[in-house]
Amino acid sequence: MLYIKCPYCGLRAQKEFSYGGDATVKRPNINEEVSSEDWDKFVYMRKSPRGKHVELWQHIAGCRQWIKVQRDTATHEIFQTAKVTEEIR
Amino acid sequence: MQKYSVFSLIKNAFSNHQNWEVAWKDPTPKSEYDVVIIGGGGHGLATAYYLAKEHNIRNVAIIEKGWIGGGNVGRNTTIIRSNFMYDANARFNEFGMDLWRNLSQELNFNVMFSPRGIINLAHSDAQMNAYARRGNSMRLNGIDAKLLDRDEVKKFIPMADFSDEVRFPIFGGLMQPSAGTARHDAVAWGYARQADDMGVDIIQHCEVTGFDVVNGKIKGIRTSRGDIKAKKVGLCVAGSTNILAEKLNMTLPIETHVLQACVSEPVKPLLDGVVTFGAGHFYISQSDKGEMVMGGDLDGYNSYAQRGNLPTIQHVLTGGLALFPFLSRLKMLRTWGGIMDMSMDGSPIIDKTHIEGLYLNCGWCYGGFKSTPVSGWTFAHTIAQDQVHELNSELRLNRFSTGHLLDEKGLGTKTWIG
Numbered sequence: 001m002l003y004i005k006c007p008y009c010g011l012r013a014q015k016e017f018s019y020g021g022d023a024t025v026k027r028p029n030i031n032e033e034v035s036s037e038d039w040d041k042f043v044y045m046r047k048s049p050r051g052k053h054v055e056l057w058q059h060i061a062g063c064r065q066w067i068k069v070q071r072d073t074a075t076h077e078i079f080q081t082a083k084v085t086e087e088i089r
Numbered sequence: 090m091q092k093y094s095v096f097s098l099i100k101n102a103f104s105n106h107q108n109w110e111v112a113w114k115d116p117t118p119k120s121e122y123d124v125v126i127i128g129g130g131g132h133g134l135a136t137a138y139y140l141a142k143e144h145n146i147r148n149v150a151i152i153e154k155g156w157i158g159g160g161n162v163g164r165n166t167t168i169i170r171s172n173f174m175y176d177a178n179a180r181f182n183e184f185g186m187d188l189w190r191n192l193s194q195e196l197n198f199n200v201m202f203s204p205r206g207i208i209n210l211a212h213s214d215a216q217m218n219a220y221a222r223r224g225n226s227m228r229l230n231g232i233d234a235k236l237l238d239r240d241e242v243k244k245f246i247p248m249a250d251f252s253d254e255v256r257f258p259i260f261g262g263l264m265q266p267s268a269g270t271a272r273h274d275a276v277a278w279g280y281a282r283q284a285d286d287m288g289v290d291i292i293q294h295c296e297v298t299g300f301d302v303v304n305g306k307i308k309g310i311r312t313s314r315g316d317i318k319a320k321k322v323g324l325c326v327a328g329s330t331n332i333l334a335e336k337l338n339m340t341l342p343i344e345t346h347v348l349q350a351c352v353s354e355p356v357k358p359l360l361d362g363v364v365t366f367g368a369g370h371f372y373i374s375q376s377d378k379g380e381m382v383m384g385g386d387l388d389g390y391n392s393y394a395q396r397g398n399l400p401t402i403q404h405v406l407t408g409g410l411a412l413f414p415f416l417s418r419l420k421m422l423r424t425w426g427g428i429m430d431m432s433m434d435g436s437p438i439i440d441k442t443h444i445e446g447l448y449l450n451c452g453w454c455y456g457g458f459k460s461t462p463v464s465g466w467t468f469a470h471t472i473a474q475d476q477v478h479e480l481n482s483e484l485r486l487n488r489f490s491t492g493h494l495l496d497e498k499g500l501g502t503k504t505w506i507g
Binding site: 019 | 335344389392399489490502
């Protein structure tokens with residue numbers, strides 16, 4: 001069981017959260033011309049690193065906020081969590 | 090090579106089985122090969138075998154970081170099927186079914202292919218309609234499919250919960266009678282033994298650390314046991330695809346996730362064939378040893394750990410108990426995990442790449458084992474001829490940018506939901 005520290009609610013069990021994927025994927029700016037290559041990258045292409053990974057989770061059975069989690073994909077160790085508007089360095 | 094038969098078995102019994110030949114050698118890597126296959130799993134071993142057998146390319150090495158058959162080919166739930174709706178997937182896997190049927194004879198190794206059928210259960214009228222459509226699509230591609238009503242399902246699995254109180258009553262199901270299971274280790278060992286006999290070097294405990302690419306052309310690989318020159322290199326590394334892609338500065342439509350499976354203690358025969366629960370993520374079969382082999386969901390977050398978490402096992406078995414209440418009396422023997430190369434549309438990629446001489450075989454999601462022979466067969470063709478075969482002509486990397494997706498489940502790019 002992972003234990004994730006929600007920035008709003010504190011440390012909670014993984015079962016309260018649902019996953020939202022790679023948080024470093026940025027949607028192309030709205031109302032601007034987007035090349036199909038950039039759109040492909042946004043929709044399909046993923047780095048999926050072995051090691052530190054910044055990802056989105058939603059505290060679905062808690063405050064329902066989306067949060068960012070920095071986690072090791074090989075050891076499942078969680079280094080840092082933050083509000084979705086904050087940057088993880 | 091010593092041929093395996095009942096006579097060789099009897100002959101070796103007289104010497105207490107001490108004089109069997111080694112099944113494959115343990116060679117030191119040569120400095121140069123015509124083709125290097127990275128990944129000594131089922132697909133890599135099958136690729137090397139078909140390169141040697143079908144294309145007479147025998148100066149081939151398989152480079153494996155661990156030991157052969159230690160990854161997903163030894164971690165899956167051994168199910169073989171071709172119940173796909175889209176033409177490309179259906180044709181590809183039905184060709185694979187033909188290879189499976191003759192595999193034990195071809196490899197002179199009993200892979201224990203056992204076509205006992207698979208039933209996908211339906212729990213609503215809408216699901217029955219969807220299965221009728223899928224079944225019709227399968228039959229148009231020459232694959233056997235039978236739509237079963239509730240009573241027909243009951244004949245196959247009388248121990249399922251057919252009472253009126255259940256949350257998801259069984260309405261019926263779609264059956265592919267020719268689907269089944271095989272002994273997964275034997276598949277890896279059978280391919281390895283034959284490939285070795287035809288001159289393929291199987292190099293274990295050798296990690297790939299980098300690639301030599303000059304002017305967009307592959308020249309060789311760097312490994313923990315020295316540099317190896319190669320005219321062509323094929324990647325067959327399933328969940329580790331992104332790690333090697335990073336060394337090649339490639340980004341792929343692949344995410345790596347962990348999938349768990351589990352087996353119960355062995356019991357007397359009670360389940361013939363494979364059954365999937367249609368209202369949750371759960372499927373089950375019974376091994377020849379009597380263990381109930383069960384699996385279901387991904388753990389649901391990017392992972393390279395070949396182990397998972399208990400909440401997922403609990404979730405999967407909750408579905409299992411809803412379908413088969415008798416499971417509550419069984420003890421769990423063991424659970425394990427494997428890392429899946431989840432593609433963004435749920436279908437595999439067997440293709441050339443933008444680097445000349447570099448070939449890609451990945452994106453198998455949950456279902457790589459059933460495609461082991463056909464994956465090796467088509468990948469060997471793609472490498473040997475430097476062009477895709479008709480069978481993998483739609484399993485290409487550029488289908489994501491051109492919009493020709495094969496989203497069999499219609500899930501979109503949230504790979505972890507499926």
